[in-house]
Structures are given as structure tokens and as C-alpha cells.
Amino acid sequence: MEVKKQSYKNLIVWQKAIELVTEIYSITKTFPTEERFGLTSQLNRAVVSVPTNIAEGWGRESSKNYLQFLRISRGSLMEVETLMLISKNLDYVNQEKFKLISDKIEEVGKILHGLIKSMQQKILSSEKLIANS
Numbered sequence: 285m286e287v288k289k290q291s292y293k294n295l296i297v298w299q300k301a302i303e304l305v306t307e308i309y310s311i312t313k314t315f316p317t318e319e320r321f322g323l324t325s326q327l328n329r330a331v332v333s334v335p336t337n338i339a340e341g342w343g344r345e346s347s348k349n350y351l352q353f354l355r356i357s358r359g360s361l362m363e364v365e366t367l368m369l370i371s372k373n374l375d376y377v378n379q380e381k382f383k384l385i386s387d388k389i390e391e392v393g394k395i396l397h398g399l400i401k402s403m404q405q406k407i408l409s410s411e412k413l414i415a416n417s
Contacts (some may be wrong), residue, residue: 333360
């Protein structure tokens with residue numbers, strides 16, 4: 285039996301964040317060309333930051349560093365949410381697409397929140413173990 289090596293690629297949150305990147309890029313392709321260096325660029329950078337920070341944090345091989353990168357990822361996700369609302373308000377995104385993306389953002393956010401809580405607990409437990417040694 286082959287043992288799978290653990291990787292950030294196995295994380296559901298990373299996989300869902302990659303799906304979100306694909307969706308956002310597809311949507312921003314339809315934005316007005318004058319937004320190419322404005323809203324389009326900012327939205328694309330923010331959404332890419334979500335899975336890349338999960339991956340980078342994983343690669344740091346330190347629970348505290350990983351937690352910090354997960355928090356950055358969550359901040360980027362909130363930026364995406366805000367930029368999508370702005371895009372909807374400017375009529376660059378219809379209500380149906382906005383709802384679809386909002387649901388995906390919420391899903392990634394919930395999973396990310398759980399992972400952050402789990403890492404906080406892991407760090408706290410290991411600090412207690414060290415303190416009691």
C-alpha cells in the first residue's frame with residue numbers, strides 16, 4: 285500500500301480556493317477594459333492570495349507561521365468579498381453570479397475559520413505541554 289505524502293494540495297480549503305480563483309478570473313474577463321489596471325487587477329491579485337498564502341504557510345513548517353499565513357489568506361478572502369460587492373454595485377456582475385461567488389466565498393471562509401481555530405488549538409496545546417514540562 286502506498287502512503288500519500290501530506291500536502292497543502294490535499295486540503296479542501298486550498299482546493300476550494302483554487303476553484304474560487306478560476307471563477308473570479310472568468311468573471312473579471314468580462315469587466316470593462318478600463319478596469320484592467322483597477323478593479324480587475326485588484327480582484328485577481330486578492331483571490332490568488334487566498335490559496336497561495338495557504339500553500340506558503342504550509343511550506344514554512346511552523347505552526348505559528350502557518351497560522352499567520354492562514355490569517356492573511358482570510359484577510360484576502362474578505363478583500364475579494366468586498367471587491368465583488370463593489371463589482372456588483374457597478375453592474376459588472378449580475379445578481380446570479382454575485383450569489384454564486386458569495387456562496388463560494390462563504391464556504392471557503394467557514395473552512396478557513398475551522399482550520400485557523402484548529403491551528404490555534406494545536407499551538408495552545410503544545411505551549412501548555414512545554415510549560416508543564
